[in-house]
Amino acid sequence: MSSTWRMVVGAIGLVALSVAFLAIVYMTAPASPEPDLARSRSSAKGLFAVSIAPEAGEPRQGDLHAWVVTVKTRQGAPVEGAAITVGGGMPEHAHGLPTSPEATAYLGDGRYRIEGMKFSMTGWWQLKLAIAAPSGVDEATFNLVL
Amino acid sequence: MTRGPIRRLAVALAFAAAMAGCGRQEFTEAEKRTIASMSLSALAPLPLDPTNRFADDPGAAALGATLFFDTGMSRDGNVACGTCHKIDRQFQDDLPRGVGVGETNRRTMPLAGVARDPFLFWDGRRDSLWSQALAPLENPLEHAGNRAAYVHYLKRRFGERYERIFRPLPDLTGVPANAGPFGTPAEQAAWAALSDTQRDGVNMAFADIGKAIAAFERALVHPPTRFDRFADALAKGAAPAGDAALSEEEQAGLRLFIGRANCSTCHTGPRFTDNHFHNTGVPPVAGLPADRGRIAVVEEVLADPFNCFGKLRDGGEEACGELRFMQKSAPELVRAYKTPSLRGVADRAPFMHAGQFATLEKVLDHYVGAPASVEGETEIHPVALSERERGALVAFLKTLSE
Numbered sequence: 377m378s379s380t381w382r383m384v385v386g387a388i389g390l391v392a393l394s395v396a397f398l399a400i401v402y403m404t405a406p407a408s409p410e411p412d413l414a415r416s417r418s419s420a421k422g423l424f425a426v427s428i429a430p431e432a433g434e435p436r437q438g439d440l441h442a443w444v445v446t447v448k449t450r451q452g453a454p455v456e457g458a459a460i461t462v463g464g465g466m467p468e469h470a471h472g473l474p475t476s477p478e479a480t481a482y483l484g485d486g487r488y489r490i491e492g493m494k495f496s497m498t499g500w501w502q503l504k505l506a507i508a509a510p511s512g513v514d515e516a517t518f519n520l521v522l
Numbered sequence: 523m524t525r526g527p528i529r530r531l532a533v534a535l536a537f538a539a540a541m542a543g544c545g546r547q548e549f550t551e552a553e554k555r556t557i558a559s560m561s562l563s564a565l566a567p568l569p570l571d572p573t574n575r576f577a578d579d580p581g582a583a584a585l586g587a588t589l590f591f592d593t594g595m596s597r598d599g600n601v602a603c604g605t606c607h608k609i610d611r612q613f614q615d616d617l618p619r620g621v622g623v624g625e626t627n628r629r630t631m632p633l634a635g636v637a638r639d640p641f642l643f644w645d646g647r648r649d650s651l652w653s654q655a656l657a658p659l660e661n662p663l664e665h666a667g668n669r670a671a672y673v674h675y676l677k678r679r680f681g682e683r684y685e686r687i688f689r690p691l692p693d694l695t696g697v698p699a700n701a702g703p704f705g706t707p708a709e710q711a712a713w714a715a716l717s718d719t720q721r722d723g724v725n726m727a728f729a730d731i732g733k734a735i736a737a738f739e740r741a742l743v744h745p746p747t748r749f750d751r752f753a754d755a756l757a758k759g760a761a762p763a764g765d766a767a768l769s770e771e772e773q774a775g776l777r778l779f780i781g782r783a784n785c786s787t788c789h790t791g792p793r794f795t796d797n798h799f800h801n802t803g804v805p806p807v808a809g810l811p812a813d814r815g816r817i818a819v820v821e822e823v824l825a826d827p828f829n830c831f832g833k834l835r836d837g838g839e840e841a842c843g844e845l846r847f848m849q850k851s852a853p854e855l856v857r858a859y860k861t862p863s864l865r866g867v868a869d870r871a872p873f874m875h876a877g878q879f880a881t882l883e884k885v886l887d888h889y890v891g892a893p894a895s896v897e898g899e900t901e902i903h904p905v906a907l908s909e910r911e912r913g914a915l916v917a918f919l920k921t922l923s924e
Contacts, residue, residue, distance in 0.1 A: 437790070438797060440843045469787070469901060471854045474798050475847040492847025496798040497787055 454486025618877025668702030692723025775918025
């Protein structure tokens with residue numbers, strides 16, 4: 377093999393190595409650090425339009441507080457008689473919510489009060505609402521950053 | 523040509539400024555906000571405790587102080603709250619495990635700011651300061667007494683004072699000198715033999731003992747430290763100087779604390795605690811009874827007759843959110859213990875819930891290595907810290923004591 381060919385093969389090898397390296401870096405890079413913070417969204421299967429709002433101002437770290445969850449059909453009609461189960465946690469710390477929040481009251485017009493929420497740390501939290509209504513069962517996940 | 527010296531001076535100044543910039547790393551705006559949030563000046567006013575209507579009664583607090591330091595409040599007359607919660611030692615005792623009538627299984631906790639804790643003890647087995655104060659009184663390893671004896675003692679020694687502050691003493695006619703649900707078999711039998719009215723009367727006065735001690739403990743606060751002076755100066759945009767200055771090493775430790783070392787994830791806010799319970803893989807102490815932490819006491823705090831749901835709570839049930847919405851069954855409660863405040867920490871070795879580590883360096887070794895938990899999952903991930911960085915973290919922690 378001539379030295380020119382060796383150089384060409386070597387160069388191709390080097391380029392291939394760097395492409396592979398960059399591909400690995402790109403593919404293993406952490407996902408975007410900013411999760412979607414929308415407080416209104418479609419439920420996972422699209423059965424409901426769900427929105428959340430803190431009942432009394434933005435929550436502070438460590439304070440027990442309440443949220444109001446509004447559940448409507450895709451057409452915008454309030455969903456009544458839904459049973460809402462609350463879960464969630466901190467995806468980056470592999471733990472759940474520090475409390476066991478519950479849906480404690482139906483406020484009318486598709487609105488449900490969730491009591492017992494607490495964010496014990498700053499950072500990225502997820503709130504997962506499982507919604508069981510006469511029209512079907514679905515869930516919605518919200519991201520919150522404190 | 524006349525501008526030559528001026529230009530040279532300007533270049534020299536720029537060079538000096540650049541060198542200074544190399545030596546001292548400035549805090550970012552986000553870091554400054556975090557540091558400000560950890561200053562004592564960011565601490566909210568102490569919330570009211572509607573479950574104890576004597577919580578802010580000075581007479582109750584004074585009686586509580588008397589009871590806190592009274593060794594008469596024990597089976598053998600040798601143990602007071604102040605025996606382990608030493609007034610000149612941040613209300614702790616420097617021992618791996620507290621020693622009352624016997625040696626306990628847990629490190630004595632310091633008491634500054636304790637009125638802000640939603641759940642008390644390392645595992646949160648009580649849900650109010652006043653119900654907490656009652657538990658050691660009947661623990662056989664601590665004060666080892668029984669509630670009938672305490673109420674007789676209260677009447678004998680402080681009867682008039684008690685009635686002036688609280689209410690008429692219960693009728694103790696026919697209540698034996700020793701009776702209680704956790705004492706010797708004879709004391710338990712005597713307790714079971716009482717009428718409901720007698721038990722209710724004893725329980726009410728016993729709860730008032732806790733309410734008096736809680737009123738006293740509400741006055742125990744964190745003193746301001748060099749870190750607070752530094753944080754406040756930084757927040758004002760001033761250069762921290764004099765007794766507000768932190769050395770380069772201490773600042774490097776602070777930067778690690780709120781950054782790469784992940785300490786402030788749990789040790790957060792002005793009290794350096796999230797008031798929650800975590801499994802951090804701290805090993806058990808050989809020879810002690812099995813200890814599963816928070817998960818083991820969920821039923822106990824729910825069943826405690828002195829908890830927020832009980833009839834001895836003052837005020838309405840709306841104050842009981844913490845108990846009502848308490849996490850009851852999650853896997854992360856296994857071997858989970860309370861995040862302790864780090865204020866004053868450098869002056870109170872040994873560390874952890876059973877005094878497992880003798881020095882702060884050993885604590886850092888644990889968090890750097892992040893060993894697996896003997897049961898459940900540790901929440902800690904290993905973090906690479908050089909010797910110099912560990913030294914900086916310890917140096918920073920010492921600024922929380924001065």
